[in-house]
Amino acid sequence: MAPRLFRWALFLAVWGLVAAFVAVIFFAWDLPRPEDSLITRRPSVTMVAADGSLLSTSGDLYGETVRLRDLPAHxxxxxxxxxxxxxxxxxxxDLVGLVRAMVVNVTAGRVVQGGSTLTQQLAKNLFLTPERSLRRKVQEALLxxxxxxxxxKDxxxxxxxxxxxxxxxxxxxxAAARLYFGVPARRLTPGQAAVLAGLPRAPSRYNPRVNPSAAVHRAVEVLDAMVETGALTAASAMVEAERLQFPRAPSRDAGWFADWVRDRIGDRAPATSDLLLRTTLDSRLQAAVEARLEAMLASQGRPxxxxxxxxxxxxxxxxxVRAMAGGRDYRASPFNRATQARRQPGSAFKPFVYLAAIEAGGRPDDMVSDGPxxxxxxxxGNGHWRTRGEISIEDALAFSVxxxxxxxxxxxxGARAVAAVAQRLGLPGPFPxxxxxxxxxxxxxxxxxxxxYAPFANGGxxxxxxGVAEARAEGRPIAWLPPAPAPVITAEAAEAMRRMMGATVSRGTGRAAAVVGIVVAGKTGTTQDNRDAWFIGIAGGLVMGIWLGNDDATPxxxxxxxxxxxxxFHDILDSQRGRGGE
Incomplete structure (x- = not known):
């Protein structure tokens, strides 16, 4: 009897091993190569504003690669x-965790806990599809x-x-820390970390941008779990729950700026590395530009x-570049009217004419005829200007005669000399x-x-x-230096031009741009039949240009x-009052 039982046991063991081997082959047949999957992906490009808030992401992985030692323990x-x-x-x-989750879920009558380990979740994220099947679960376990x-473990x-x-x-x-809270991961508070930790179960349902109340409720569950594991005290968890808040979502209209930066990356960055770009964009100024532009177009602009x-x-x-709006609504039209549209500037070009005259020996107080x-x-023609006979060069520019x-x-x-001056200051031409x-x-x-216009403001x-202040590839800094400013006019010539453009704002055609308590210089421009209207202004180390018109050149x-x-220009500049150092 005993030998017979032994033979049957051996028989079952052998065939059991064969069956297990076949099962492993079956489930592992189409497994991805883990080594390849760890390195095969599209690199990401993440752009943040000067204050660290997220502007744009592209590619498969977003955000700066963080190391455990650089993160707060919470x-x-x-x-x-x-x-x-x-x-x-x-x-x-984790068989213990799986059994515990089953008991909790049965007791609660709903799914409260999951049985997958972090390692299983990682295997699914790295190698597998979201498909729900026994085959996929077994493959997840093997991986x-x-x-x-x-x-x-680390x-x-x-x-x-x-x-x-x-x-x-x-x-x-x-990436999530920058998107939801406007801070890098190393600056997350325990409460903010709890919000992020609550997302993997249902990223859409607990998204703070979509459902902030659900995100807070889930974060409280995470904080309670942190208390149970000893990561936080109960008092600290309560404080963190009470202080939870989510910043306002940034406007998508900065998309013009993000597109402009992305188009200029070229081969400056490694082709296979995740790229993090800290840009020059000033989020507050950008928000003011977007809001004031839309308000004006919707009110005075409509009639x-x-x-x-x-x-x-x-x-x-x-x-x-501190702010860039390429139109009224990026979502409706991503065409960038600030960088892609070429239009006649009208009298906004005249400062280059007057600079050529200054360089030829002229002075702001020199007189010139304003007659036909x-x-x-x-x-x-001279529009509504009434001929005076002779006026100063300064007044000629200020009143755009x-x-x-x-x-x-x-x-x-002549025209050739003026074109040469404009090209020297950065206008590419061609010129009439x-x-x-x-x-x-x-x-x-x-x-x-x-x-x-910048040389007029910065001494020549x-x-x-x-648009990029700092670049990192896989966390390592890479060279991304803009061309160094180069002298193109004398400081004296620049000062003379600022004086004349200051007169344009103080008593000439640009009076509407004046802001009390701020020195403003600039030049207006209007093309034939009022198809384009421009103002380029200088104030406090900033040069800001504005164009208004219609895409089809309708007057x-x-x-x-x-x-x-x-x-x-006045409205945007006035909105920035009180900002330190600006």
Missing amino acids: VPAAFIAIEDRRFRDHRGL ALWLEQRFT ELLTIYLNRVYLGAGTYGVD AGVSQGAVVAIEAGSGA ISLGGWSP NTAAVRVMQRAG RDASIALGTAEVTLLDLVAA RRIAPF MDGVAGGGLPARL
């Missing part, structure tokens, strides 16, 4: 407390066992915190037949070869025009607009550069 503790309390004790599969053999936790999906297209705690606008603000000393002039049958501008151009050496150049018939982009140095109803554009 960040990993929050995830372990709510997702896998026995993470440090098991080897990838979890492989991960536990391949990495230490390494697994680091990978998890950088790869876990946390809703709204974000992967990893750093005047103005449907679009663009605004660019740059730091005159460096070229750092005819060149080869072409006779520019066309006939005087043509005569000033002639004194400067006739006298019409004095009235701004050369087409420019708003960004190029604003940048070309040409700058190149840039506006009497809108000139000294009207709505100058008022918009």
Whole structure:
């Protein structure tokens, strides 16, 4: 009897091993190669504003790669407390935790706890699809066992915190921290960490942007779990729960700026590395630009037949772009009217004419005739200006007298000399070869025009607009230096131009741009039939340009550069009062 039982036991054991082997082969047949899956992915590009708030993400993984030692202890503790309390004790599969979860769920009558370990979740995130099937669960278990053999617990936790999906297209705690709270992961509070740790179970349901009350409720559950595991005291957990709040979601209209930066990356960054770009964008100024532009277009702009606008603000000393609105609504039209649209600037081009005259020996107090002039049958008009006979060069620019501008151009050496000055300051051209150049018939982009005004504000140095202040690839800094400002005009010439453009705002066509207590200089511009209206202004180290018009070049109803554009400049600048050091 005994030999017979032994033979049957041996028989069953052998065939059991064969069956187990076949089952493993069956479930593992189409498993991905773990080594390949760990490294095969599209690199991400994450852009944050100057204050660290998230602007834009693209690619598969978002945010800066964080290391466990750089994070506050409560960040990993929050995830372990709510997702896998026995993470440090098991080897990838936690039978104790699975049984406990089953008991809790049966008692509660609903799914309260999950049985998957952090390692299993990581295996699913790295290698598998969201498919719910026995085959996928077995594959998840096999991969979890492989991960536990391949990495230490700290390494697994680091990978998890950088790869876990946390809703709204974000992967990893750093991207989620920037999106939901406007801070990097290393600055998360325990309460904020609890919000993020609550997301993996249902990222859409607990998304703070979509359902803040549900996010807070879930965060309280995580805080309670942290108390149970000893990561927080009960008193601290209560304080963290009470102080939870979510910043307002940033406008999508900064998308024009993000697109502009992304288009300029080229081959400056490693092709296979996650890229984090700290940009030059000033979030508060950007918000003011967007709000004031929309308010003006919706109110005064509507009856005047103005449907679009663009605004660019740059730091005159460096070229750092602080704000950029390429239109009225990025979601409706991502076309960037600040960088892609080339239009005639009208009289906003005249400062280059007058600079050429200053460099040729002229002075702001020199006199010039404002009477009619005819060149080869072409006779520019002066609008509502009443001829005085002779006026100073300063007044000719301040009141935008066309006939005087043509005569000033002639004194400067003609159209060719003026074109050379404009190119030296950064306008790419091409330029007309006739006298019409004095009235701004050369087409420019708003960004190029604003940048070309910078030498007037910074003492004579040409700058190149840039949007990236710092770049990191996989956490390592990479060189991303903009071209250094280069002297192109003398400090004396720059000062003379600021004086004349200051007169434009104090008593000329740009009076609507004046802000009490702030020194403002600038120039208005209006094209034929009021198709384009411009104001380019200088104030407090900032150069800001505004264009208003219509995409189809339909004439506006009497809108000139000294009207709505100058008022918009005033409104934006006035909104920034009280900001330290600005």
